[in-house]
Structure formats: structure tokens, C-alpha cells
Amino acid sequence: MQKDLGNYRKSYEKSSLTEGLVPENPMELFQKWFYEVEASDGVDEPNAMTVATIGLDGFPKNRVVLLKKYTYEGFIFYTNYESEKGRAIDQNPHVCISFFWPNMERQIIIKGKAEKIAENLSDGYFESRPYGSKLGAIVSKQSEVVPGREYLEGKLRDLEKEYENKEIERPRYWGGYIVKPVSLEFWQGRPNRLHDRIRYSLRPNYDWKMERLAP
Numbered sequence: 001m002q003k004d005l006g007n008y009r010k011s012y013e014k015s016s017l018t019e020g021l022v023p024e025n026p027m028e029l030f031q032k033w034f035y036e037v038e039a040s041d042g043v044d045e046p047n048a049m050t051v052a053t054i055g056l057d058g059f060p061k062n063r064v065v066l067l068k069k070y071t072y073e074g075f076i077f078y079t080n081y082e083s084e085k086g087r088a089i090d091q092n093p094h095v096c097i098s099f100f101w102p103n104m105e106r107q108i109i110i111k112g113k114a115e116k117i118a119e120n121l122s123d124g125y126f127e128s129r130p131y132g133s134k135l136g137a138i139v140s141k142q143s144e145v146v147p148g149r150e151y152l153e154g155k156l157r158d159l160e161k162e163y164e165n166k167e168i169e170r171p172r173y174w175g176g177y178i179v180k181p182v183s184l185e186f187w188q189g190r191p192n193r194l195h196d197r198i199r200y201s202l203r204p205n206y207d208w209k210m211e212r213l214a215p
């Protein structure tokens with residue numbers, strides 16, 4: 001089987017990035033881009049991002065998760081701490097997250113260190129989730145091999161009975177990570193493949209160095 005995709009070509013013309021016109025703090029540029037993507041209404045889940053970890057098998061692995069909060073400090077997502085990504089982060093907290101917003105012709109690649117957030121913050125977020133999502137966190141030992149779909153559906157039915165009219169507490173193995181960035185690279189598509197790439201790197205004195213990269 002084969003399919004040649006050599007003719008897939010697009011000229012990127014929507015916007016530009018200029019050193020003098022971007023903020024000194026990359027989190028402010030992130031916020032600006034995020035607002036613009038939200039306002040464009042052209043991306044279903046603008047907060048969907050890939051998180052790459054270095055696994056225990058030595059391979060990098062990407063998967064999509066949902067960004068649930070960002071602050072000057074970093075990017076927060078929620079997951080199962082005992083999942084493949086959780087175990088990878090335990091061993092090596094260096095991760096890479098990325099966003100691709102095709103309608104805006106933009107990509108952001110962020111390297112950083114993942115840390116578990118405080119328990120009370122994970123409790124607060126878990127509490128805000130709908131009942132079904134709370135049960136979902138308990139029913140599934142994320143990343144483990146299961147015998148089949150019926151096994152999971154059976155487990156869900158059992159848990160629905162067990163937790164009828166009962167509070168569902170956050171399981172200890174589920175919670176948030178914050179990715180504290182050390183570098184953020186903003187990519188804006190431009191015509192003739194002369195794309196704009198601006199990278200911010202965190203310096204030891206905690207200010208940001210800004211550099212333009214060749215596309």
C-alpha cells in the first residue's frame with residue numbers, strides 16, 4: 001500500500017512574529033495566542049496539547065492531553081500518576097508539550113519540567129468534575145492492559161452501584177502536573193517557507209532570552 005502526499009502544499013499567510021512587537025515574557029505571548037485562537041472559533045479544543053515524555057523503554061512518547069490552567073509559572077494538566085506518562089515523569093521530569101493550531105498557522109513547542117501540583121489543588125479540580133468523569137478516573141487503571149471492553153463496562157456498573165449517593169473522593173493516583181517551562185518556541189507560518197520562529201529560553205537569573213531561529 002502507498003499514498004503519495006507530495007502535493008499537499010499550503011502557503012501560510014495569516015500573521016507574523018516580529019521581535020520588537022512581542023512581549024518580553026513568553027507566557028504573555030502564549031496568552032495572546034491562546035485568546036486569538038479561542039476568538040477565531042476555528043479550533044475544536046484549543047487546549048488540546050501533546051505531552052512528550054522519555055519512557056522507561058528509552059523511547060519518547062507523545063500523547064494528547066487537555067491543558068486545564070496556565071499561569072506565569074506553567075501549564076497544568078490532569079492525569080493518572082501511575083499511567084505510562086506518570087511513570088515516565090517519575091523517572092525523568094523533562095517533558096515537551098506542543099500546540100498546533102492549523103487555522104492560525106501556529107505551533108508552540110515548550111520544554112519544561114513536570115511536577116505534581118499540591119494535593120489540595122488536585123482535590124479542588126477533581127471536585128469540579130462531573131460525576132461520570134470522577135468515576136472514569138477510578139474505573140480505569142490508565143495504560144494497563146485490560147481483557148476487553150466488557151471488563152471496563154462491568155467495572156463501571158459495579159462502581160455506579162457502589163457509589164450511588166456517595167461522594168467520590170479523588171483517588172491518590174490521579175492528579176495534576178504543572179510543566180514549568182525552560183524554553184518556549186513560537187512558530188508562525190509565513191509565505192515561501194520563510195516562517196517566523198522566536199524562541200525564549202530561561203536564563204539562570206530567571207529572565208528570558210529571545211532569539212530568532214531559521215525556519
Ligand SMILES: Cc1cc2nc3c(=O)[nH]c(=O)nc-3n(C[C@H](O)[C@H](O)[C@H](O)COP(=O)(O)O)c2cc1C
Pocket residue numbers: 045048061063064065066067077078079080083084085086142143
Ligand atoms: C483530545 C484528547 C484529550 C485527552 N485528554 C487527556 C487528559 O487530559 N488527561 C489524560 O490523562 N489523558 C487524556 N487523553 C488520553 C491520552 O492521550 C492518553 O491516551 C492517556 O493519557 C494515556 O497515556 P499514557 O498511556 O501514555 O500515559 C486525551 C486524548 C485526547 C485525544
